[in-house]
Amino acid sequence: MDVLELQKVKRDFSLVYQRKIPIKVLKKDGSREAFQIQKVINAVGKSAYRAMTELTEEEKERLCQGVIERVEELEYHEIPIAMMHNIVESTLEEVKPAVAKSYRDYRNYKQDFVRMLDDVYKKSQSIMYIGDKENSNADSALVSTKRSLIFNQLNKQLYEKFFMTAEEIQACRDGYLYVHDMSSRRDTMNCCLFDIKNVLTGGFEMGNMWYNEPKTLDVAFDVIGDIVLSAASQQYGGFTVPSVELILEPYGEKS
Template sequence: MQITKRTGEKQDFNKQRIVEAIQKAGGTDKIAEKVANRIQEKLINNEIEPSVVNIEKNVVLLLIENKNKDIALSYEGYRAIQEYKRNKELRSEFYNILTKPNRENANKNSYLISTKKGHILDSFIQNEMLTHVLPRKLADAHIDNKMKFHDLADRYFGSINCCLFDMKNVIDNNPVINGLLYDDADSIEAYLGVLSDVLLEASSQEYGGFTINEIDHVLEDVLEKSYEKSITYYKNQLGDKVDEETIKDLAMKFVERAFRKRWNGIETRLNSISNSNMQVPFETIAFGNRTSFWAKFVTRIILETRLKGCGKLHQTAIFPKIVFFYRDEIHGEGGINEDLYNLAIKCRSKRNYPDFLSLDEGYCGEIWKKYGYALAPMGRI
């Protein structure tokens, strides 16, 4: 006859365990045998569920029925001690989280109260995963470091890992965040504001990396529209006072100023503000494969922003991780994007990023040649 342990593991029923537990609680051999035999009968007759928890509850009830209240109370105390021993390690971990920095994830600032709360929840859920959810063999392998479940607690909630996010489709079709339908993002300032909100919220609903692919393509249309709106604005304001080239120059300077300021703000935010996963989003952006004027404009300013550095001290930004798509056809000598490739090399030499990803070779090269799709890392479709 098999019973279910607290961990969910099955084991053979052993009546002697009940006898010994009642004896330790002060029960005589006669009382212990009587109660243990009755529990065995109940199990055989399917009167109680075959689990450790239900067996212990029924032991207490039978002791009380047989007018052994003191023994029942003592048995309950014995159970409480055993439960205390089982939970002592978990409580100790909670205490360590409250008093010591946790360096398991460099993206999480373990000195913040919100992060401490999250770490305690993670510890509780990890314990639940290892005792009740994962098959015993897998849980033991994780505990013994024979294998490792990355972000174990997050698996409990059924969330996904490493999302390759279709940011353009989401923003162009008005995202809904916490029940609020966003208005049309018809300027670069509004568009990047929505992008930042969506990034922080969407990255909170998964764990691991979060990738915006071909951000030069994501932003090129809205930049062009902002430029056209700026031309209309300056024409209305200045009329015939200046020529058309001056109008275009003013519009271009406005769009570039606005984009630089907003992108610098996003980069600062991504290195300082945590999402609801208690971490700065592990964000990757990829670009460099598009050749339109506005796509190249996006790539140039993102690289120049990274070169400048983040914040007042011009520190090297960690996020977003930036990836430069390379194709010899457009980035090699005389190619239309050769200037951007040279700028990317300069940025790499000073600020660690971008990483370079070939669309001529390897798996990503195969995808590009077969489908015409530039596939960024740290995200899955």
């Protein structure tokens, strides 16, 4: 049992702090749920944990009282969840500002991901039913290409979110900066001079299968073709085998 669960066991604030007239919280999906102050305490407890602190019993009581007072001032029978978040946040600012910041940052973080997934969904619909012309080498009529393009759109959003500064993002939007192949930069490399000689020497394993070092020129060509197909598909941009004539020379002599 973790710290947050222990806090729940210690005291249920919903039994102590109750409104005279029950109200419902209108959630984002349209469903309604009875307002319980203990859920506020639990959510704020997680925010405090992320801020590496915790609320004292006195601070929890002040939070409960402040939230309920603000709710009663509204005289609503239903409160949208966004409004409830604002009430909790403003009360937290008075009780413990550091936790209020953690609570606010987490809300913004979730909202960013909602927006991100919404953008990806819109782009995926466009790819599925209209196609994509950004890359002339990718045939967006193929199912495999559609899947790749949709995944790339998500990767692009994640790269922008976690790797780019606010100044870089703004420069991209204003047209001053262009990040080439942004969708592929998170998990692979660009433009490779592949050391195929080192791979061939002594044999190698690929696709859970062991390949012996070629003994003839014909076999070397075939094996190099397999290697290039496999390795090139794991990256984006140019893929080059430099000085291939020098690599093939010993296999030509063996032939």
